[in-house]
Structures are given as structure tokens and as C-alpha cells.
Amino acid sequence: MKISGVDIRPGNIIEYEGGIWRAVKIQHTQPGKGGAYMQVEMKNLRDGRKNNVRFRSAETVERVRLDTKDFQFLYPEGDMLVFMDKESYEQTTLPRDLLGDAAAFLQDGMDVVMELYDEEAISVQLPDTIEAMIVEADAVVKGQ
Template sequence: MPKINGNEIRPGNVLEHNGGLWAAVKVDHVKPGKGGAFAQVELRNLRNGSKLNERFRSADKVEKVRLEQKDMQFLYEDDGQLIFMDTETYDQVQIAAAILGERRPFVQDGMTIVVEFHEDEALSATVPQKVTCVIEETEPVVKGQTAANSFKPAVLENGVRISVPPFVGQGEAIVVNTETMSYSERA
């Protein structure tokens, strides 16, 4: 695995540190008035989800890990485990539903999701950035209400609450941005 300097760490990098695999969540480069510059890095453990704040100086060397990405199809959920199938080999993989966090409700049957592996161990999964959902409950459409930046609350079919523009009604299909958890457009 390649070694990188402490000042080359970027958000999203996966590092081998203290015997575990950590993803860099947030990186701040700090130049104090006294002493050398360093990178203040917030790390998240890919195996158990714990967090760690660490300082890396430019002279520090860390192992950068490259994860293998595979497109896998979601099959079903069983006792807090999400079951995915490799569409090429038909092998099945289990991943804890907690890994997806608040994006878990957007996983739909048959959806293709990118799963990241490190030496045949599934570590994380990424939901597509845009997902189509149906509005289950919202206030009725009011004609003439076209004020800019006005939104109304809505509940989606998966139970997630988001804000939608006033012209969107109940039973309509919309596209939701899963990164920002917000309305994107009509489907």
C-alpha cells in the first residue's frame, strides 16, 4: 500500500492507522503562530463506526488504502443486515444496515448500490445520489402560491420527512438528493 505524507490526507481517503481502517471525514490544515503546521483530521472507523481526531504533521507517513468498488444489487433486509448480490458472480454479501445511517430508507428492492471491499470484507455501501420516491402525505396544492423559496413539509413512502415546493402534491413521484436529503425535481 502506498504511504502518503500527513499533509496529503484528503476527505474520503481511507487510511490504515493504529491497526484499523479509518476514513478521513474532515481535514483542517492548521498553521499555528508557534511550531510547525499540521493537519487536524477527523477519522471514522470503517468497521465499528467510532470516531477519532488525530493530528498529522507533514513528516508523518500514513498508509493509504485503496478499496475495491463493486456494483451490487440489493435483495432484502434480514435482522438488521442488508443482503446484496454480485450481479456477475451471484455471490451474496451481508452488510450491517447501520453503515448506511440516515440513507437506509432510500434503499429499494433491486436497486444497484456501490459496495466497497477491502480484502473480501465489505466495509461500506453508497446509495445513488438521486432516488425516485412517491409523496405519501403533504398539504394540498394551493393555486397562485408561487413565492420564491417557500417549501412545505412532506412525508415520503419510506417514512422520511423532507420539504417540497408548494406545487408538488400527494401521490406524485419526485427525485430526492440522498446526499443533502432534499427535494431535487419532479420524476
């Protein structure tokens, strides 16, 4: 679905210059001379790059809808993570860096939601809460 450049909102996912981007920050600007434009800070969902782009009101971009699917985390395998589709029981292997810091919180059997674009995993959402055991903590110092 095509949308105007000034209709982009934070969280929208758009196709721009051959990549899939998520709008992170938006700033509408109307200078004294010339037409209004939208300054959009975007993050590439495939490689994590950030980009700042100006969209004029006459420009249009393709808004992308991501499919979501329920998966279950099975086990880590080197730098890869193995997930199972809860409907078809097919196994999918993803690079650990797709999850970033969240990979440290994965537990065997954890249910996650994967966002897919053309059957390619774009991001993985962990549950809002997890149950974990604290192994080590610094001692409390009075006055802190």
C-alpha cells in the first residue's frame, strides 16, 4: 500500500531503496520557503543500519505489512539459534545477532513471535516477562 511521505508514523515499516526499514523518529518541518517535508530516522530491519531521509509531501513510499508467526526456541547451535514453527513443526535457524542482546534471555522451550517478510525472518519478539534464577549479585553497600 502506497502512502505519502508525510503520512509516515513511528513504527511504520516501509520499503525504501530496496530495503525494509522501520521508522524510528519522525519530525515534520515546514520551512519559510518551499514545501513541507518529513525528516524520518529509519532502521534497516535486515542489517541494522540507520538512515535519515527527507520525504516531501509529493513523494510516496510503499508501506509493508509483516506477517507474524508463533515459534518455539529449541536450542543454540554455535552462532545460530534453532526455532520450531508451532504450526508446521518445521525448524528454522537464525543468526544470534538478529536478536542482539535479547539472545541472552532465551530459554529452551520459550515461545516467541517472529515477524516475517516474504517468509524471511526480520525480527524476533520475546515474551514481556520471563522467569529466571539470579546466579550472582553484588553485595549491597549501605548508602547507595
